[in-house]
Amino acid sequence: MRPRLEIALIAARAAGTLARRLGQGNGTSLPGVLARRIDPSVLSSLVREAGMPAVVITGSNGKTTTGRLITALLKAEGIDARSNAAGANLVQGVTTLAVSNADLHGRLPPGILVAEVDEGAMRQVVPELAPRIVLVVNLFRDQLDRYGELYAVSDAIESIARDLPSDAAWVVNADDPLVASLAPDRVGRRVTFGLDLDCSTDRLTRASDSIRCPRCRSDLEYEHVYLSHLGSYRCPGCGLRRPRLDVAVTALRVGASDTSLTVRIGSSELVLRVPQPGVHIAYDVAAALAVLVGLGISPVHAAEALAAVKPAFGRLETAEVGDRRIVLGFVKNPSSYNTTLRALGLAGEPRQLLVAASNTKVDGEDFAWLWDVDFESAAPRFEHVTVTGTRADDLANRLKYAGVDPGLISVIGPANRALDAAFAAIAPGGRLTILAGYTPTMELRRLMNQRGWVGPLRDA
Amino acid sequence: MRDGPVDAKTRDRVPLLRIAHLYPSLLNVAGDSGNVIVIERRAGWRGIATEIVPVEIGVSVDLASFDLIFLQGGQDIEMAVAARDLQGRAATLREAAGRGVVIFAVCAGLQLLGHRYIPQRGPAIEGIGLLDLETRGGNDRFMQHAACQVGFGEGTETIVGFENHSGLTELGPDVRPFGTVIAGAGNNGRDGTEGARRDNIYATYLHGPVLPKNPWLADYLIRIALERRIGGRVSLPDLDDSLEQSAHALALEVALRNRGRRTALEPARLGRA
Numbered sequence: 246m247r248p249r250l251e252i253a254l255i256a257a258r259a260a261g262t263l264a265r266r267l268g269q270g271n272g273t274s275l276p277g278v279l280a281r282r283i284d285p286s287v288l289s290s291l292v293r294e295a296g297m298p299a300v301v302i303t304g305s306n307g308k309t310t311t312g313r314l315i316t317a318l319l320k321a322e323g324i325d326a327r328s329n330a331a332g333a334n335l336v337q338g339v340t341t342l343a344v345s346n347a348d349l350h351g352r353l354p355p356g357i358l359v360a361e362v363d364e365g366a367m368r369q370v371v372p373e374l375a376p377r378i379v380l381v382v383n384l385f386r387d388q389l390d391r392y393g394e395l396y397a398v399s400d401a402i403e404s405i406a407r408d409l410p411s412d413a414a415w416v417v418n419a420d421d422p423l424v425a426s427l428a429p430d431r432v433g434r435r436v437t438f439g440l441d442l443d444c445s446t447d448r449l450t451r452a453s454d455s456i457r458c459p460r461c462r463s464d465l466e467y468e469h470v471y472l473s474h475l476g477s478y479r480c481p482g483c484g485l486r487r488p489r490l491d492v493a494v495t496a497l498r499v500g501a502s503d504t505s506l507t508v509r510i511g512s513s514e515l516v517l518r519v520p521q522p523g524v525h526i527a528y529d530v531a532a533a534l535a536v537l538v539g540l541g542i543s544p545v546h547a548a549e550a551l552a553a554v555k556p557a558f559g560r561l562e563t564a565e566v567g568d569r570r571i572v573l574g575f576v577k578n579p580s581s582y583n584t585t586l587r588a589l590g591l592a593g594e595p596r597q598l599l600v601a602a603s604n605t606k607v608d609g610e611d612f613a614w615l616w617d618v619d620f621e622s623a624a625p626r627f628e629h630v631t632v633t634g635t636r637a638d639d640l641a642n643r644l645k646y647a648g649v650d651p652g653l654i655s656v657i658g659p660a661n662r663a664l665d666a667a668f669a670a671i672a673p674g675g676r677l678t679i680l681a682g683y684t685p686t687m688e689l690r691r692l693m694n695q696r697g698w699v700g701p702l703r704d705a
Numbered sequence: 706m707r708d709g710p711v712d713a714k715t716r717d718r719v720p721l722l723r724i725a726h727l728y729p730s731l732l733n734v735a736g737d738s739g740n741v742i743v744i745e746r747r748a749g750w751r752g753i754a755t756e757i758v759p760v761e762i763g764v765s766v767d768l769a770s771f772d773l774i775f776l777q778g779g780q781d782i783e784m785a786v787a788a789r790d791l792q793g794r795a796a797t798l799r800e801a802a803g804r805g806v807v808i809f810a811v812c813a814g815l816q817l818l819g820h821r822y823i824p825q826r827g828p829a830i831e832g833i834g835l836l837d838l839e840t841r842g843g844n845d846r847f848m849q850h851a852a853c854q855v856g857f858g859e860g861t862e863t864i865v866g867f868e869n870h871s872g873l874t875e876l877g878p879d880v881r882p883f884g885t886v887i888a889g890a891g892n893n894g895r896d897g898t899e900g901a902r903r904d905n906i907y908a909t910y911l912h913g914p915v916l917p918k919n920p921w922l923a924d925y926l927i928r929i930a931l932e933r934r935i936g937g938r939v940s941l942p943d944l945d946d947s948l949e950q951s952a953h954a955l956a957l958e959v960a961l962r963n964r965g966r967r968t969a970l971e972p973a974r975l976g977r978a
Contacts, residue, residue: 396780462782604959610850611867613912616739638951642917645948646739646746656951 250291250351253284257344273333277340288336289373291343295353299374300536301362303402304382304424306581307529308334308361309557310521311382314533315359321550322542325356334361335607336369357540364398371405378539379409380416381424382532383475385580399459403427414539418532419488420475426459426485438492438528438535441509445469445476446497446524460485472524473580492535494527501591508534515544519551521560523588561585564698570676571668571698575686577608579617585680586623595678596628599667600644601660601685603634608682612639620647629670632656633663634685660688722748722755722930725771727814728787729759732779735869737811739914741775743923751942753931762790769801772930776814778869778912781824784813788830791817795833802835807930808906811915812870815900815908816840822872836901836908837877838892846871850960851889851911853899857925863887864919865956866911874910876901883909888960905929918952920944 257276264275280287292299300315302308312328319326329342339360347353362370364384371379384399406415406428413433419425420439440446447470449456456474458465463482470476479486495514496507504526508515515534519526530551537544544550556562564571574589576582589595604610624647632641632654641656657663671677681689693699726741745755760766768774779787791798802808808818816822819838822830826842851868854861864884874892876882882892883900891899892910900909907926909915916923924941931939 396782457782457786462786610959611848611869611912613736613739613867613914616736616742616914616917617733636955638948638955639918642948642952643739646742646917651945651948654948656948 247284247290249284250287251349253280253287254344254347254349254351256280256283257287257341258349261341261345273329274335274337274341276344277333277337277342280344281337281340286373288340288343288370289375291347291351291353292358292374294351295347297353297356297358298378298540299358299360299376300378300380300540301360301367301371301374301376302380302382302532303362303364303367304380304418305364305385305578306584307382307525307532310526310560311380311529311532312359312361313554313557314519314529314551315536317550317554318533318537318544318547319357319359319542321546322537322544324542325354326359327354327356328359329361334363335366336373339366339370339374364402367405368401371409375410376413378414378416378536379405380532380536380539381418381427382528383418383421384423385473385578399423399427406431409433416532416535416539418475418528419490420471420477420528422456422465422474422478422485422487423459425488434539436491436535436539437488438531439477439487439490439494440469440471440475440497440524440527440531441477441490441493441495442469442471442497446471446499447473447476449474458482458485472528472584475528492531492538494531497524497527499523499526504530506530510534510538510544515547517548517551519554521554521556522591523584525584561588562699564693566668566698568674569668569671571679571693572676573679573686573690573693573699574681575683576680577682579614579619582618582680586619589678590623590626593626594676595623595680596626597667597671597675597677598627598630599663599677599679599681599689600630600632600640601634601663601679601681601689602636602640603682603684604636605684608684612636615640615643618643620644620649624648627653630654631663631667631670633658633660634681660685661692664689664692722753722773722927722934723771724755724757725760725766725768725774726757727760727774727776728762728779728783728790730761731783731787732777732813734780734783735778735812735912735914737775737777737912737914740777740809740811740916740923743914743916743920744773744927747920747923747944748927750944753927762786766797768794768797769804769806771801771806772934773926774798774801774806774808776808776810776817778812778814780813784817784822785830787813788817788822788832791833792831798833798835802904802906805905805933807926807933808835808908809926810906810908811912812910815910816872816874818906818908819874819901836903836906837879838874838901839877840872840874843871843873843893847890847894849889849963850956851891851899852887852957852960853884853889853891853909853911854887855884855922857902857907858921862919862921863957864909864911864915864922865953865960866909866913866915866918867956868910869912870910874901879903883907888964905933913956918949918956920946920949920953 257280261276316326411433416436419437458480461483465478468477498505818836819832822840824842880901882898
């Protein structure tokens, strides 16, 4: 082994231990940062020498949850799977995933790496990781300040698809017109997934993203709309149609706290239940099963595996604190915000709310998208809102214009004081909902852990 | 919340403010619909009723019958679709402008009110030439917090927002800039101009959206639209703008901190070729 790689691995291990001991961000990207500084080719060296197959998950919404489902499905089939579970999905986070699973001789264990990768980091990560599977879950408008435009993101992913070796499988959401039509002339295996229900579960709204034909730009006609711009569609202009589904959800029931669904794969049918509610969960399940199809693994134990899956960090994770309850929801764009608000609305929530927005490299700088969140529908339920984060002022102003009385809004910059104030305001037996972007979710969760309300992140 | 008359005596004379929102589902990408929400609310808080008419592709309306018209930001592909439809509305928009209807345009809207947009590849997109300006596709994208100083109204005011465009706009002799760049790239990153204006047409590159954090500008648009409708001076009662002013101050602070940079973050990892 090259000495540089060895030093990189030792340094990464020390950094990981230190970061965890200090409770700093749970060491999710620091080891990768350090290892790459010492050996810039550490990631490709590790995965190529180990020959450890990798699955890359990219797209806008549901990467982390889908990664957890894939890991659970693989483990149920006796295959060890390692994933960057905390959502550290830039190149440093993916490098941390590899180095923290390698021994000091640069060996990775037998099994599969499941790497969630930010859309913008794909160009760097995919060539280094040489994945067997690339999964594109969907493309919603997300962090436009970083990517410029949605089409720039799809162009970049398309060029990755073209460069992917033909023995790698390309797994795509057929219900997303833009995703389904990426790299149509790519030579190699493609697995499609989607919903095949006999009625719509959503309708097109102003916030829907790509509802024009990616080939000829005519307005698409939808037979059914399932979630935002996802659905079964055809183009009246050029005849483009949703591709045939290799993995199809044929029945769906969304409960208050779970989702029941039937999934058709080829000629077999799976009847499944996942303890998380939402149409988006059905997409995540279908995507995860499509990855197993792409890997050539039969998901025979899928029902048990999915029934036991816990929500990913911050995905409406619930903490019981005495007789009070705190629900933590990670939201990052209009579609995830609207999906979460709608799911909470089924139970008449949220009423006591703590919301956070911060500008960081991960969360972006431009918070214009807050104006595309449908706060208006939820605002009448709000009894009190605490607003925190470095962009608290933007968020508070947005809430005012959504119809929340400014007298019900407290702006408290520091997260620890905001959390304590919001907690103190919960009535006995009451419930506080926290909705926050990535960085404030991490911070608030760490503060909740310090107060003994939730376990450390790596156990979540 | 703060429903109250503009003035008890003149309430009966306060008309309905009719607002046309052009292509709300097509040019929807940058949260600019927040501008329309702000006008609706700030008018409503003063007892001024509003009617907002979404004008989608192919919907026939007489734009000259409105008081305020919004034409805002969208992506290149949607912009090209909107441009085709807009050609069919050139006459009614020109008539509206001639009658002093207030037109507020952002980003793609600014480009479409100009003569044309010439992309780096592909055919030019024809605008309607209401503003004497032309835009060319550039190599890089300006994505950053920005601020400019405007001189219309009583004195000078600072306007803050977020710019996200790769087009380079050059103003002709028949328009004035909307403002002078304090931070950010403005029209082209070169001449210090930001946006364009002529008569009651105001066009800017600033997203954010711009009106929520610049309540003065929102009120200015409401006021000149009302004055035109009434044919006399209008004085809008003050509102408690403390949240808006905090958002304004924060945006100005980050814009000034980013002064001289092209993007707010590391260079875009996904710039277009």
